[in-house]
Amino acid sequence: MKIMVVDDEAPIRRWFSATIRKLSDEYQVTGSYAMAKEALAAIEKDIPDVVITDIRMPGMDGIELMKYARQRWPEIEFVILTNYAEFTYAKQAVAYGAVQYFLKSEVCENEIRDVLERISTGMAYKKQGDRAYLAPEIKERDWQQTAKGWGIDQDAVCGVLAFENFAGNIRQLLDRASAQYENARTFQNQGILYLFLWNNQGSLIGYGGMTELTHLVLEKEKQNKLSVGIASGTGTLQNAWQVVQQAEHALSYRFFEPDAGVYRYDQLKRQGTRTAEEIRAEYRDILERMACWSYQKLREKTDLLLKKAGLIQVDETAGSIDVCKRLALLLEEKGFQKCPDNPAQADLSARELKDIRECRQLCMDFIAQMEEADAPSNIKAVREAVRYIQDHYQEDISLSDLAKLSCLSPEYFCRLFKEETKETFGVYLMSYRLRRARELLRTTDMKINAVAASVGYSTAGYFSKIYKKYFGITPEQEKIKE
Known part of the structure; x- marks a missing residue:
């Protein structure tokens, strides 16, 4: 774990650096800086896992450093150093996501060890959860090269069906079901199976026909909870790539409507009323609520965010889903910090959050757990x-x-x-x-x-x-x- 120390007092910097190195060989002090701007420049070159920073420093202060850095690198954890006179600033820092604050006059080696161990454990849990929403995507250039090999002309009409939760024999079903189309190919990427249809003659591949095809597959594949996103369009290879992405966007609505089957891009495009930025604003509001741990308000705000997240505009679903899962992981991490010996932690951390229902349950479970721990x-x-x-x-x-x-x-x-x-x-x-x-x-x-x-x-x-x-x-x- 890479750790940076920022304080304008040299003795403080030396003591923290020496103490951290002594605690574990896994802790690497990557830099020690007297000014926040110097630290920020160093972060640009080598992103640390943890920044331990003073609040009051000449020029940019520690809270400004934290706010700026977390906007660009949200994975960095911050620990704040403060004096008694700056206690209100420390509470403000917690509202912006600081893991812990230390009083310089009282901090001891054991406290540093405890907080770094909690951060290290939380990072391990985050890595498990990140798999759910940080999967790599097919690059546009690679896809276009493949599509050219299929013989798609510049003016092709195309349709895309994106399947999630499919069984092994789904490819054979798709081959038979798509026989009415002149050209059809399937390809797979990160848990999604795509059926790409195109027509070089310019005749339409419409939503009606693709919806019928989808229901035919769903009827044959009753034992699976298939979810399908459908999109259609015309034009160049670049537009065809956009249709693939639109099918993904439509399919992603499954996160907000668990167990539903078919999602048509043309219908969903008219339903969304929220933007990803509005959802992120709700998330930031929850971070501020965590400063005082008002559990009732935290519960209400969390529930409101998850409800608004489902009203997202179709092209911005990824950002909304990301916020929902980050909120669940954040509450999980905070819950672990408050109850480090809870045996249920490992099981809950290993769960992949597949829909909004699971996110809500996980969030409420951990809010209740933290409230009980604080009782x-x-x-x-x-x-x-x-x-x-x-x-x-x-x-x-x-x-x-x-x-x-x-x-x-x-x-x-x-x-x-x-x-x-x-x-x-x-x-x-x-x-x-x-x-x-x-x-x-x-x-x-x-x-x-x-x-x-x-x-x-x-x-x-x-x-x-x-x-x-x-x-x-x-x-x-x-x-x-x-």
């Missing part, structure tokens, strides 16, 4: 918040203040607080203040307005109103009663 520490955070309320109930306390103290989002903190105390934050604070007020009314000679102020209410009138609503009697009656 003990989050319960502790709520209990600390309760103690804070009991110590500071006289002061102006807000839900957002307590959420910040707990390093949780307000929405998630609110839900956890209610689950642990059986009351909402507002009800709990009011109840605690009024119980303390009743104690003062019963045991002291303090006036009503003084009691109200001592438990956090600025006006005696409002205090009396909610006191009566809560206890059924006024503060004055409470004093008389005692």
Whole structure:
């Protein structure tokens, strides 16, 4: 694993470089740089797996370096170095995808070892998952050379059927089914079988005939869940190559409509309403949500992205599918980081994500897993918040203040607080203040307005109103009663 260290303090750079080299022979420090721009130039020449960078540096800072580098090389993992005064910057860095941040004054060798081991494991899992969407494609020049050998003229009319999930005898079926056409060839590439039809006379090879041919094959091949993408066009060899790609685009819609059979390019072209850039924007929004791990929001945003991904324009399906799978792999990686000893990790990591349904299931599984893993520490955070309320109930306390103290989002903190105390934050604070007020009314000679102020209410009138609503009697009656 190749690692780069970027910090304007030479002692920090030397210590990190020496520590990393000492941890494992598998860790190679490829560079140590004082300036982010120097590091960026070095990345251009030799892309590292991990960049450990300071936040505050002259010129370009560490967050700018990370944002720029991840746009061009999203596979690079970043670890951020920070001081106490820069904590908000560290949280921002996590929102942009940093794996970890270290406080310079406290970081130790074991922490570095742990994070590098997690990154190394995550990289291994990503390599397994990448097979699902980084398969190589036939190059246009190679295809045209082959097509010329078939005798295709410049003005040929052509149609393409792209088959996925086909059995071994499908070629014989296609040979018989395509006998009505003068010219037909099959070729295979990365799990897809193509039937290429052409007519040098210019007579049309239309969608209707190809759809009939497809249904004939599907009828014969009932035992297989065949998926077929169909496209048709006319013109030069270059246009013929575009028809091959259009058939692929149509077939890729199977990802969003699991178990469906036939996809016609002409019909799908009218259905798409989203662009790949809109889907990527949704993905970036989810990355920002991960900074505070608001699980409910994360779950909602993930579900929304996966729904919008299926509305993609037909020529941009590859980008949308890529985002869906990257999201699933990202959540898987984060889940592993939170639960490194989970025995289910290996099985889940080995799965190939074939459709949107599997992506959704994997994402939700890992969000639930991470939420469960955080539960003990989050319960502790709520209990600390309760103690804070009991110590500071006289002061102006807000839900957002307590959420910040707990390093949780307000929405998630609110839900956890209610689950642990059986009351909402507002009800709990009011109840605690009024119980303390009743104690003062019963045991002291303090006036009503003084009691109200001592438990956090600025006006005696409002205090009396909610006191009566809560206890059924006024503060004055409470004093008389005692």
